[in-house]
Amino acid sequence: MFNVxxxxxxxxxxxxxxxxxxxxxxxxxxxxxxxxxxxxxHGGAFMMGSKDSHENDCASFETLLENGYAxxxxxxxxxxxxxxxxxxxxCKGAIRWLKANSDFYNxxxxxxxxxxxxAGGHLAALMALTQNDPSIFDDPSIFDVKTDSSIFAAVxxxxxSDFSLMDEQFREITPEACVNGxxxxxxxxSPESKLLGGPVQEKLELNQLANPVSYAASASSVPPFFFxxxxxxxxxxxxxxxxxxxxxxxxxxATELHVLEGVGxxxxxxxxxxxxxxxxWLRQLEVEQEGKLEK
Numbered sequence: 001m002f003n004v005x006x007x008x009x010x011x012x013x014x015x016x017x018x019x020x021x022x023x024x025x026x027x028x029x030x031x032x033x034x035x036x037x038x039x040x041x042h043g044g045a046f047m048m049g050s051k052d053s054h055e056n057d058c059a060s061f062e063t064l065l066e067n068g069y070a071x072x073x074x075x076x077x078x079x080x081x082x083x084x085x086x087x088x089x090x091c092k093g094a095i096r097w098l099k100a101n102s103d104f105y106n107x108x109x110x111x112x113x114x115x116x117x118x119a120g121g122h123l124a125a126l127m128a129l130t131q132n133d134p135s136i137f138d139d140p141s142i143f144d145v146k147t148d149s150s151i152f153a154a155v156x157x158x159x160x161s162d163f164s165l166m167d168e169q170f171r172e173i174t175p176e177a178c179v180n181g182x183x184x185x186x187x188x189x190s191p192e193s194k195l196l197g198g199p200v201q202e203k204l205e206l207n208q209l210a211n212p213v214s215y216a217a218s219a220s221s222v223p224p225f226f227f228x229x230x231x232x233x234x235x236x237x238x239x240x241x242x243x244x245x246x247x248x249x250x251x252x253x254a255t256e257l258h259v260l261e262g263v264g265x266x267x268x269x270x271x272x273x274x275x276x277x278x279x280x281w282l283r284q285l286e287v288e289q290e291g292k293l294e295k
Contacts, residue, residue: 007073009105014074014097015090015142018081023094024051024073025105026061031068033106036113036152036286037098038064039127040073041091043118043266045191051075060275067279070107072098076123083197084210085136091123092130093142095149110289113153113282117266118236119191121159125212125244128154129219136209150221153285155278157228157270160236161213161244163192163200169237177264178234216247224254226281228274230263256281 007024015021028035040061042049051073064071076090095112102109116124128151130137138145160166166185174182185192188199196203196210208214216222225248229241238259245257258277263269 014094017141018077018090020050020075020077020081021090021093021142022051022075023098026065026071026073027105028065028068028070030066033070034102034108035068035070035106036111036282037102037107038069038071039091039095039098039112039114039124040071041076041114041116041120041123041127042073043116043120044078046087046119046195047079047191049078049119060271063275063279069113069279069282070105079191079195084195084206087195088123088126088137088210089139089142091127092137092149093139095127095151096143096145096147099148100143109148111152111286112150113155114151115155115278116159117157117270118159121156122161122212123159124154125156125159125161125225126215127151128223128225129212129215129248131219131221131223133215133220151223152289153224153226153282155226155228156212156241156244157274158230158233158236158238158241158265159212159244160192161240161247162207162211163196164204164207164211165243166192166200166237166240169239173237173239175232175234175238175264177232177262181234182237183235213244213247216244216251219251222248222251222253224281224285225256226278227255227257228260228270229258230260230265230267230270232262233265235265254285 008027009025074094077086114124170182229238
């Protein structure tokens with residue numbers, strides 16, 4: 001059985017501004033490369049977690065490796081160390097580092113897939129919707145910003161997409177399961193406010209820059225997206241996933257949306273139910289890509 005605690009290559013620095021700027025790489029042992037790469041971006045409300053946090057995704061790691069996917073688990077600066085856009089710049093820098101070193105690790109740079117849950121889903125979506133477009137996330141002190149950062153596909157599970165709408169969406173629809181209340185995102189103590197350096201509703205300009213949905217219409221290229229969310233989420237309103245799905249679909253990008261009835265925020269059910277669907281979806285995308293290349 002695969003042990004998620006033992007990466008093939010561990011604690012590889014992709015930047016030198018923080019101890020958090022490190023990543024682990026897991027290489028399939030029963031397949032031949034170059035390997036498509038899953039870039040795993042951990043959750044934790046932008047203020048917790050690490051590249052070693054695999055409480056929820058361990059089963060998915062094992063399944064992905066068994067199916068021939070390499071995995072890079074990326075660390076990034078949390079809001080307590082550096083506020084937005086540091087975490088986004090770190091993820092962008094990590095992708096560029098991986099592209100630049102893809103030959104050494106036997107990775108296929110044309111098949112880089114970003115995958116995140118919760119805050120990680122938000123960051124994955126930003127990676128997919130900015131790609132090589134110039135943005136505030138380009139930090140040359142992390143890695144050469146001229147290096148390719150294109151994304152083949154994105155997997156966003158229950159990630160926020162517009163911080164300023166979250167409390168309003170909870171007022172519109174409060175899931176019956178949320179008997180103990182829902183997360184207050186406009187509070188100065190909310191994860192999003194701490195990320196932005198002040199209350200969300202007082203940081204609307206910065207909020208706009210932080211929202212994945214802000215980039216969908218203007219992005220020069222939008223890759224395929226796979227969305228997963230529970231309709232009984234008490235931390236991130238499930239409408240956050242729906243509005244990003246709508247914005248991405250409006251660009252004509254291939255999308256797949258799964259809303260799990262009665263399911264809350266995170267949990268093994270996502271891994272058990274949706275991971276096989278993600279793999280099947282990725283396989284189909286690869287077949288379609290090969291067909292285009294042959295024409």
